[in-house]
Amino acid sequence: MSVDRALLERLPKTDLHIHLDGSLRPETILELARHDDVDLPFETVDDVRRFFTEDLPERDLVAYLERFDVTTAVMQTEPALERIAFELVEDAAQENVWYMEVRYAPILSVKRGLSPRQVVDAIERGLRRGQEVYPRTRSHQIISGLRHFEPERALRLAALAVEYKDRGVVAFDLAGAERDNPAKRFREAFYLVRDANLNVTVHAGEAYGPDSIHQALHWVGAHRIGHGVRLREDSDLMEYVRDHRIALEMCPTSNVQTGAVPSIELHPIREYFDREIRVTINTDNRLMSNTTMTNELELCCRHLDFDLDEIKKVVLNGFKSAFLRYPERKALIGEAIDALGKIDG
Numbered sequence: 001m002s003v004d005r006a007l008l009e010r011l012p013k014t015d016l017h018i019h020l021d022g023s024l025r026p027e028t029i030l031e032l033a034r035h036d037d038v039d040l041p042f043e044t045v046d047d048v049r050r051f052f053t054e055d056l057p058e059r060d061l062v063a064y065l066e067r068f069d070v071t072t073a074v075m076q077t078e079p080a081l082e083r084i085a086f087e088l089v090e091d092a093a094q095e096n097v098w099y100m101e102v103r104y105a106p107i108l109s110v111k112r113g114l115s116p117r118q119v120v121d122a123i124e125r126g127l128r129r130g131q132e133v134y135p136r137t138r139s140h141q142i143i144s145g146l147r148h149f150e151p152e153r154a155l156r157l158a159a160l161a162v163e164y165k166d167r168g169v170v171a172f173d174l175a176g177a178e179r180d181n182p183a184k185r186f187r188e189a190f191y192l193v194r195d196a197n198l199n200v201t202v203h204a205g206e207a208y209g210p211d212s213i214h215q216a217l218h219w220v221g222a223h224r225i226g227h228g229v230r231l232r233e234d235s236d237l238m239e240y241v242r243d244h245r246i247a248l249e250m251c252p253t254s255n256v257q258t259g260a261v262p263s264i265e266l267h268p269i270r271e272y273f274d275r276e277i278r279v280t281i282n283t284d285n286r287l288m289s290n291t292t293m294t295n296e297l298e299l300c301c302r303h304l305d306f307d308l309d310e311i312k313k314v315v316l317n318g319f320k321s322a323f324l325r326y327p328e329r330k331a332l333i334g335e336a337i338d339a340l341g342k343i344d345g
Contacts, residue, residue, distance in 0.1 A: 002301055002302055003297075003298070003301040003306075003307065003308050003311060003345060004345070005294065005298055007308070007343065007345060008294050008297045008298055008301070008311070009095050009096060009294050010096060010343055011096065011297070011311070011312070011315055011339075011340065011343060012096055012098045012315065012319075012335075012336050012339045012340065013095070013096060013097045013098060013293045013294075013297075013315055013318065014097065014098065014099045014100070014280070014282075014315070014318030014319055014321075014322060015092060015097050015099075015100045015101075015282050015283055015293055015318075016100075016101050016224070016247075016249050016280055016282055016318055016321060016322065016323075017101075017103070017201075017226055017227075017249035017250075017251055017280075017282035017283075017284055018088075018100060018101070018102055018103065018282060018283050018284065018285070018286070019068075019102075019103055019104060019175075019284065019285050020075075020084060020085065020088060020102050020103065020104040020123065021068050021071045021072050021075060021104050021105075021108065022067075022068065022071065022284065022285025022286070022287055022288050022289075023088050023091075023283070023285055023286035023287055024071050024074070024075075024084055024087075024287050025087055025091070025287075026045050026048040026049045026052065026287070027045050027048075028074075028083065028084065028087060029042075029048050029070070029071065029074055030042060030044075030045055030048055032074035032080050032083075033073070033074050036074065036076065036077060036080065038073050038074050038076075040070060040073065040074075051067075051070070052067060052070075052287050052288055052290070053287075053288075053290040064254075064257060064258050064288065065176070065177065067288055068108075071287070072108040072109060075108070075109045076109055076110075076111050076112040076114065077112065077114070078114065078118060078121075078122040079122075081109060081119060081122035081123050081126065082122045082123070082125045082126035082129070083126065084123075084126065085102070085122075085123045085124075085125075085126025085127045085130065086126040086127070086129050086130045086133075087126075087130075088100075088102065088126075088130070088139075088286075089126070089127060089129075089130025089131065089133075089134055089137055089139055090130060090133070090134065091286065091292075092137050092139075092293070093130070093134035093136065093137040095292055095293055095294045096136075097137055097293055098136060098137060098138065098319075098332070098335075098336065099137075099138050099139070099318075099319065099322055099324075099332065100137070100138070100139040100140075101139070101140050101141070101142050101170060101171065101322070101323060102123070102127065102139055102140070102141055102142065103141070103142035103143070103144050103173050103175070104123070104141075104142075104143070104144060105143070105144045105145070105146050105157065105175065106119040106120055106143060106157065106160065107146075107149075107153060107156075107157065116156075116157070116160050117160070117163075120141065120143070120160065120164055120168070120169070123141060124141065124167075124168040127139045127140075127141070127168070128168075140168060140169065140170040140323070140324075141164070141168050141169045141170065142169070142170065142171045142172070142173050142201065142323075143157055143158075143160060143161040143164070143169055143171075143172055143173065144157070144172075144173040144174065144175040145157045145158065145172065145173065145174050145175070145186060145189055146174075146175055146176040147174060147175065147176035147177060147178065147181035147183075147185075147186075147203075148176045148177055148181055149176075151185050151186050151188060151189065154174065154186045154189040155186075155188055155189045155192065157172070157189070158172055158189035158190070158192045158193045159192060161193060161198060162192060162193060162196040162198055165196060165197075165198050169198075170198075170199055170323040170324070171198065171199035171200060171201050171223075171323045172189070172190070172193040172198060172199070172200055172201075173200075173201050173202065173203070173226070174186055174190075174202045174203060174216075174220070175203045175226070176203070177207060178203065178204065178206060178207045178208035178212050179207055179208050182212070182215055183202055183204065183212065183215040183216050183219055183220050184215050184219040184220070186220065187219055187220050190219075190220035190221055194221050199223050199224075199323040200220065200221055200222045200223050200224075201222055201223065201224040201225070201226055201249065201323075202216035202220060202222040202224075202225060202226060203226035203227060204216035204222070204225050204226060204227065204228060205225060205227055205228040205229055205230040205231050206226070206227035206228075206229060206230070206255070206258065206260045207258065207259075207260060208230070209230050209233055209234075210230055210231055210233045210234035210237050212230075213225055213228055213230070213231055213234075213237060213241075214234070214237055217237075217240075217241075217246070222246075223246070223247075223323075224246065224247045224248075224249055224321060224323075225241070225246060225247070225248050225249065226249045227248070227249065227250065227251065227255060227260060228241075228248040228249075228250070229250070229255050229260045229261055229267070229268055230260070231248070231268070231272070231277075232268050232271060232272070238272075238275070238277070241277055242275060242276055242277045242278075245278050246278065247278045247279070247280050247317065247320075247321035248269075248272060248277060248278065248279050248280065249280055249282050250267075250269050250272075250279050250280060250281060250282065251281075251282050251283060251284035251289070251296070252264055252267050252269065252281065252296055252299050252300060253283075253284070253289040253290075253291045253295070253296060253299065254283075254284035254285060254288070254289045254291075255267060257288070257289060264299055264303045264304070265303050265304070267303075267304060269281070269300065269304065270300075270304040270305070270306070273306075273310065273313075273314065278317050278320070278321060279314060279317060280314065280317045280318045280321055281293070281296050281297060281300060281314055281315075281318070282296070282318075283295075283296060297311055297314075297315075300314070308343075308344075308345045312340045312343075315336070315340065316333070316336060316337065316340065319332055319333045319336045320333060
């Protein structure tokens with residue numbers, strides 16, 4: 001029996017894997033482009049929406065990533081960054097997302113003269129303003145290094161993440177195309193981050209096999225894995241991930257779009273859940289994937305036979321996997337358990 005969508009909207013949720021530059025509103029892209037004299041090939045909001053949704057190439061991660069050239073083009077001023085961050089909190093609050101970790105690469109927003117610190121500060125202002133207006137929805141930042149840039153840039157971003165530890169940034173990430181860009185090339189950046197006791201998450205096992213996940217865990221010390229859909233290709237590594245309660249940040253719609261899995265019906269999240277691996281459900285990119293957290297949960301119910309109790313367990317995994325200090329995380333988990341217990345099908 002499918003779970004009612006209205007009920008899914010009521011569930012408290014987390015979104016641990018969401019890219020700021022993949023989650024803009026179409027209206028905002030058009031307005032910012034006009035305001036900041038950014039030349040984009042759009043005349044209407046419908047044009048923007050078609051470009052990012054209907055015309056998006058499927059099963060091609062590189063083509064998927066190329067869409068970010070458009071969004072980052074309008075993310076080059078402090079007011080724009082603050083607005084985009086605020087609106088993301090607002091959108092999440094509308095569907096009862098209680099906690100988000102918003103990731104992005106600051107170096108993609110310095111083309112008009114901003115410093116990386118100005119980028120981080122502007123986004124933090126937007127997130128905090130969002131929390132003031134929507135106090136139930138809390139959020140922190142994850143700074144991402146990019147695999148297709150030289151390791152020195154990742155090292156500088158790692159230093160920036162360490163600088164902003166306890167000032168809004170809770171982790172360092174490595175994103176971008178996995179093939180030909182192994183995580184071990186960036187181990188110096190991760191040594192710096194781990195030496196500062198900062199959390200680590202790494203995109204791995206999306207467009208490349210389990211060796212990418214192995215490197216993320218054992219070469220650079222990831223505490224969580226972004227996507228990880230190809231983990232099942234290595235049964236021993238899969239047991240390690242399960243035994244050590246390493247969370248997988250799974251994004252069903254995005255994983256189909258990029259070709260990481262052939263269809264939603266064949267997504268491995270069902271298998272991983274049944275094997276007691278700590279899976280979480282996330283949006284990845286609200287704009288590119290034309291999705292919300294409620295949509296992602298509904299997909300799992302409709303196509304992968306998750307019932308309400310199972311969805312509650314996955315939702316709770318998100319709270320358990322949050323990069324928060326233990327007392328804070330424990331309190332949030334308790335609140336989530338109470339809220340989930342009051343929701344019945």
